[in-house]
Amino acid sequence: MPVRRTISEVDVNKNTNWLNYPSVWTWYLAVIVLGWLGISALIDDAGLAWTYVHLLHGVATYYLLHWIKGSPNPEDQGKYQALTFWEQVDNEAYGTRNRKIFTVVPVLLFVLATHGTDFRKQPLGLNLAVVVILLVAKLPALHKVRFFGINKY
Amino acid sequence: MSSGDTIAPPFFSILSALFILSAASIFGKIRDVIYFLLHPFKVKGETGYAPIRDPTEDFYMRRMYGRIVDCWNRPICSAPTAWVDVMKRERVRDTTGVDTAHIVPIGGHTRCLNLSSYNYLGFAAFDPYCTPRAVLAIENLGISSCSPRVHAGTTSVHVELEELVARFLGVDDAITYGMGFATNSSTIPALVGKGCLVISDALNHSSIVAGIRASGAKVKVFRHNDADHLEKLLRLAIAEGQPRSHRPWKKILVIVEGVYSMEGETCRLKEVVEVAKKYKAYTYLDEAHSIGALGPTGRGCCEHWGVDPRDVDIMMGTFTKSFGSCGGYIAGKREVVEHLRRHSPAHLYACSMAPGCVEQVTSALHVMMGMDGTDRGKQKIDQLHDNANYVRSRLLAMGLDVLGSWDSPVMPIMTYNAAKMVAFSRLTLARKLAMVIVGFPATPVLLTRTRICISASHTREDLDWAIEQMEEVVDLCMLRYRTKALYQLVESELKDHVKRHFGPEIAERATIKALATGELDLRKSKDLSTKAVEGGVGVGIGIGGNAQQQQQHQTQSTSAKPKRAAANSKAQLEGKGPAASPRNGETHRKPLASVQAHAKAFVVSK
Numbered sequence: 001m002p003v004r005r006t007i008s009e010v011d012v013n014k015n016t017n018w019l020n021y022p023s024v025w026t027w028y029l030a031v032i033v034l035g036w037l038g039i040s041a042l043i044d045d046a047g048l049a050w051t052y053v054h055l056l057h058g059v060a061t062y063y064l065l066h067w068i069k070g071s072p073n074p075e076d077q078g079k080y081q082a083l084t085f086w087e088q089v090d091n092e093a094y095g096t097r098n099r100k101i102f103t104v105v106p107v108l109l110f111v112l113a114t115h116g117t118d119f120r121k122q123p124l125g126l127n128l129a130v131v132v133i134l135l136v137a138k139l140p141a142l143h144k145v146r147f148f149g150i151n152k153y
Numbered sequence: 154m155s156s157g158d159t160i161a162p163p164f165f166s167i168l169s170a171l172f173i174l175s176a177a178s179i180f181g182k183i184r185d186v187i188y189f190l191l192h193p194f195k196v197k198g199e200t201g202y203a204p205i206r207d208p209t210e211d212f213y214m215r216r217m218y219g220r221i222v223d224c225w226n227r228p229i230c231s232a233p234t235a236w237v238d239v240m241k242r243e244r245v246r247d248t249t250g251v252d253t254a255h256i257v258p259i260g261g262h263t264r265c266l267n268l269s270s271y272n273y274l275g276f277a278a279f280d281p282y283c284t285p286r287a288v289l290a291i292e293n294l295g296i297s298s299c300s301p302r303v304h305a306g307t308t309s310v311h312v313e314l315e316e317l318v319a320r321f322l323g324v325d326d327a328i329t330y331g332m333g334f335a336t337n338s339s340t341i342p343a344l345v346g347k348g349c350l351v352i353s354d355a356l357n358h359s360s361i362v363a364g365i366r367a368s369g370a371k372v373k374v375f376r377h378n379d380a381d382h383l384e385k386l387l388r389l390a391i392a393e394g395q396p397r398s399h400r401p402w403k404k405i406l407v408i409v410e411g412v413y414s415m416e417g418e419t420c421r422l423k424e425v426v427e428v429a430k431k432y433k434a435y436t437y438l439d440e441a442h443s444i445g446a447l448g449p450t451g452r453g454c455c456e457h458w459g460v461d462p463r464d465v466d467i468m469m470g471t472f473t474k475s476f477g478s479c480g481g482y483i484a485g486k487r488e489v490v491e492h493l494r495r496h497s498p499a500h501l502y503a504c505s506m507a508p509g510c511v512e513q514v515t516s517a518l519h520v521m522m523g524m525d526g527t528d529r530g531k532q533k534i535d536q537l538h539d540n541a542n543y544v545r546s547r548l549l550a551m552g553l554d555v556l557g558s559w560d561s562p563v564m565p566i567m568t569y570n571a572a573k574m575v576a577f578s579r580l581t582l583a584r585k586l587a588m589v590i591v592g593f594p595a596t597p598v599l600l601t602r603t604r605i606c607i608s609a610s611h612t613r614e615d616l617d618w619a620i621e622q623m624e625e626v627v628d629l630c631m632l633r634y635r636t637k638a639l640y641q642l643v644e645s646e647l648k649d650h651v652k653r654h655f656g657p658e659i660a661e662r663a664t665i666k667a668l669a670t671g672e673l674d675l676r677k678s679k680d681l682s683t684k685a686v687e688g689g690v691g692v693g694i695g696i697g698g699n700a701q702q703q704q705q706h707q708t709q710s711t712s713a714k715p716k717r718a719a720a721n722s723k724a725q726l727e728g729k730g731p732a733a734s735p736r737n738g739e740t741h742r743k744p745l746a747s748v749q750a751h752a753k754a755f756v757v758s759k
Binding site: 006007008009010012014017018021022023024026027030031068069070071072073074075077081153 | 374385594599
């Protein structure tokens with residue numbers, strides 16, 4: 001399918017344009033690694049810690065990216081009131097670098113969680129369910145889709 | 154800081170900003186969860202009704218702003234001249250002894266150096282030419298016009314002001330409004346509507362954004378100060394036409410600002426106007442911060458860049474910043490202004506500018522144009538540029554990440570980290586510097602900054618003292634974020650600026666360090682600094698709140714009054730330095746006796 005070249009847009013959405021600054025992804029990965037370090041300090045199995053990190057990360061990112069809507073900036077005058085953070089990113093364009101990174105991280109954590117420790121020690125089905133839900137939520141086909149009216153307003 | 158090649162913010166400053174914000178957010182979220190667990194019914198609201206507010210949208214206000222509320226809305230109790238009295242405030246404690254998010258004045262005030270008011274030309278307080286005339290206008294025409302312009306709100310002073318503004322800018326006609334924000338938000342809808350396209354700079358002010366939203370026109374945003382991106386957008390817009398129907402656009406309007414208030418940098422007006430004319434788009438220049446502050450005679454961005462004012466279709470500006478008044482204007486061709494007189498809602502329905510404010514602007518324009526018989530106007534603008542360039546070079550030499558163009562009196566210093574921004578504000582207030590900090594949503598969330606507004610009424614001594622105090626705070630807060638790339642870019646801009654205004658020979662020697670240490674003297678009227686210094690010592694503008702100097706100062710001002718007729722340096726200084734007697738609230742009532750004398754003098758001369 002031919003891709004149409006177009007002029008690059010300016011992202012004026014103050015809620016999301018901070019993702020384009022230098023050290024954002026470093027920070028994201030640093031928070032995940034620090035979380036893993038913290039959890040593996042509390043429990044014995046460092047591999048199982050990856051499972052907990054994966055689950056916590058799944059819950060946190062689902063809430064922050066796919067549940068809460070709107071923008072804390074009052075000057076937007078409610079322009080993004082019906083859009084979740086994921087839907088607002090990059091002027092609602094898909095296939096951008098930010099979106100790719102957001103998609104890869106849950107998969108990466110799933111791989112770390114499943115290979116971190118023995119399959120019988122970890123809740124494999126739960127890990128799989130979390131990563132599948134997160135990946136499905138990020139599909140372009142589900143842009144602005146709300147199932148059964150949940151989280152519509 | 155220039156645009157087309159924007160310099161990315163430093164890596165670790167953004168990293169630290171992110172950690173600070175996420176930590177604050179996590180604690181805020183924990184408090185939200187605990188509050189919800191303790192009071193589940195309070196959070197929900199009545200069943201069947203839409204919630205009045207969304208917990209996520211006001212999260213910042215509820216959980217983060219309360220901690221730092223003492224940095225904003227600081228009440229002042231004197232005229233905002235070079236020095237200002239900031240009221241002392243304290244946080245309210247609740248019954249259990251815990252600090253709340255409320256802060257109340259406790260009586261008393263601190264005299265601080267005012268680096269926060271938009272008092273660019275020093276017209277903020279008593280001026281020997283402007284104030285008597287403004288008081289006379291109030292006596293003759295009343296406190297308020299109590300009417301929109303089309304009913305009974307147009308007075309002789311309004312007509313005079315509009316003619317004068319048009320003459321000052323070099324265009325056909327002008328229209329004035331009572332409020333600067335409303336000038337933009339009511340004019341843009343009167344100019345463009347459905348079927349029109351507005352191409353606006355990425356960093357335009359919220360009044361422009363509000364006006365565009367209210368108009369119903371389609372909007373495209375071009376990268377800040379990037380004339381190439383503007384050209385690409387124009388070409389695409391004209392080639393494609395309106396969305397879906399592909400009909401040609403009725404009108405294309407390009408909106409830029411003269412000086413961007415959060416960046417302190419001027420727009421590249423020459424390139425933008427060139428591109429717009431090439432594609433037959435109209436240009437709208439918002440000179441809120443640049444009128445009276447840029448250009449050798451204060452005529453704004455057009456004069457600064459050497460652009461013919463007739464090439465800019467609509468020039469907008471405000472009287473709040475340089476002219477010490479309120480309100481705004483739109484100036485341009487006669488047909489445009491006549492159209493606005495019939496269609497702009499602010500002209501038809503909003504109360505017109507108060508006559509005292511109008512006369513203040515008229516008098517300030519007289520001073521700036523030299524029509525008051527002195528060269529105070531020229532001196533003011535020269536002093537402003539000198540002060541601005543000096544402070545900018547000193548701060549850059551100190552290692553601070555200072556944004557903005559040369560000659561611009563607005564100087565944001567990047568603090569990136571929200572915690573540093575707040576610490577800077579509190580520490581500078583403790584050192585008697587009144588400074589403004591800016592965070593989200595006025596700036597991007599990770600690019601917080603503190604902004605200095607230089608005034609023509611600041612003396613070199615004031616500024617030296619301020620920089621000394623700031624250096625201590627900078628050391629404590631570790632704010633030396635200036636990168637090598639930025640330094641080189643700003644230095645090359647300095648060379649361009651000096652070449653354009655002073656000639657190529659001086660441009661060779663122009664470096665930031667030379668300007669900061671005083672080796673390179675760009676002062677346009679060389680003896681200006683000595684006068685300011687004299688004034689600084691004799692007039693004794695309370696540096697550090699020295700009581701002795703205050704005494705000296707007050708006697709000086711009263712004795713200098715009879716000498717006002719002679720155009721000597723003291724009179725000019727007093728005119729320039731409205732801090733003439735600034736101790737407590739009664740001072741602005743003090744000059745009335747002399748005001749009446751002046752008022753009579755003006756009546757006689759008229």
